Amino acid sequence: MNHYFEQSLLQATERLDDVLQNDSFALRAREVGRVMQVSTGVVRVKGLPGAKAMELLRFENGVMGIAFNLDPDEIGVVLLGEKTDLSAGSRVERTGRVVDVPVGKALLGRVLDALGQPLDNAGAINTDLRWPIEREAQPIIERAPVTEPLQTGIKVIDALIPIGRGQRQLILGDRQTGKTAIAIDTVLNQHDKNVITVYCAIGQRGSAVAKVIDCLRKADVLKNSVVLVASGESTPGLQYIAPYAATSIAEWFMARGEDVLVIYDDLTRHAHAYRELSLLLRRPPGREAYPGDIFYLHSRLLERATHVKPEFGGGSLTALPIIETQAQNLSAYIPTNLISITDGQVYLSPTLFQKGELPAVDVGKSVSRVGGKAQLPGYLKVSGQLRLAYSQFEELEAFARFGTRLDDATRQSIERGRRVREILKQDENKPLSAFEQIVVLIAVNEGLFDSLPVAEVKKLGSRLGDALLNQLAVQREKIRVGKRLSDEDKALVLDFARAVLAPEPMSHHADA
DSSP: OHHHHHHHHHHHHHHHHHHHHHOOOOOOOOOEEEEEEEOSSEEEEEOOTTOOTTEEEEETTSOEEEEEEEOSSOEEEEESSOOTTOOTTOEEEEEEEEOEEEOSGGGTTOEEETTSOBOSSSOOOOOOOEEESSOOOOOGGGBOOOOSBOOOSOHHHHHHSOOBTTOBOEEEESTTSSHHHHHHHHHHTTTTTTEEEEEEEESOOHHHHHHHHHHHHHTTOGGGEEEEEEOTTSOHHHHHHHHHHHHHHHHHHHHTTOEEEEEEETHHHHHHHHHHHHHHTTOOBOGGGOBTTHHHHHHHHHTTOOBBOGGGTOOEEEEEEEEEOSTTOTTSHHHHHHHHHSSEEEEEOHHHHHTTOSSOBOTTTOEESSGGGTSOHHHHHHHHHHHHHHHHHHHHHHHHTTOOOOOHHHHHHHHHHHHHHHHTOOOTTOOOOHHHHHHHHHHHHTTTTTTSOHHHHHHHHHHHHHHTTTOOHHHHHHHHTTOOOOHHHHHHHHHHHHHHHSOHHHHHHHHO
16 A cells, blocks of 8 residues: 555656646746825825836726826826725736727627726627727828718708718707707717717716617617716716727727717716816816816817728718807817817707707807818708808897888898798707708798798698608609709709698698
């Protein structure tokens, strides 16, 4: 028995010797630091001399952080998770990489957090591809002019403040004026346009984001969308990285020649999160307590939106940042920064909203500096007449309030303007095709609504849009492929509109 035991022990030691001789154990240096102080969303760390700016650090409880401030004696770290079990003396080590997110087609139809982790209980995301959240914007030499429209499905925007693919168009207004509604209507209108959407919610209530996701799911557009959420309950660090992560996800699709729409809802809260982090890390405060690099924060984000030349992929990234103003103050710090960064803005007026003129777009304060060049040719003549009639009407209406006696031409301009205003009203989640919009606008420009009561105009405009279904196929195709309507086409359209808008007995006949 002893002999058998000795033999087994000898064999075991021989095997161990073989393993030790054949395997070389390389020593690996690891930098490990210690937490000195824990605050709300930030941590001060000592003992990581090799740490680089924006490097990802891992704490012993598994939470990640970003090396934000590299001071001589310590590192200011922004936390990307809750600080549970984190206290002074906790270990922290370098990862040697920057913050990155998963990218790829596997993300379509998913709801993620700012680190790319799923929030929708639909299982893990099957992709090995990861891109850093901060990437250089496309060089100027690789960019192409904005030539193709991004149809929002909203009459007042597509006709008067058009947006092109690759443009950055700001949506701003006071709270509860319908900013998110315009962005979501734009997403719904992309269901048959081959445009992928990335919706980034920053600092929003969880219930509001759930409502948006439900709306996208019901309209069957979530399958072509990615929703990235850093809710108001998330740490300021997650709210800070969210729009950059969303842009990297979108850029992956753009690099493959796709057209992508990114919505940042909203950048006011993003700026607040960055200000909070900066003040907690003792960065010097500037105007309104924002740090001095707040302009760079948003400019490097929005500069990534562009239209790329065909030889470099040919994709486009359109950005719709949303900003909340306070008491209609467009000249506040963050709104003026973003107005100067973007290629135009859609301004939503609380006064119009209270009057029930929805969407509450103030045409006078809204502008598109690029999209007019990308607008479908079918709009050009219609929108020019419409803008002129509407701006004249607004001046004359203000003048007429003084009770001045008006001549017939002025009274006619005011009556036409009232009908234009009614026709530009549109219900939420009811985007219209370009052809439907153009037909309704031709009808109002040609005076077909002039004899109708103002209160009936919106309803009759909707009836005209509904009646166009499967009608005038030749003219619809011309608009779709970017051709103008000829005089004969216009005459056909007007005849059709007259038949639909005629008094009830006639209208039954036309519908039949």
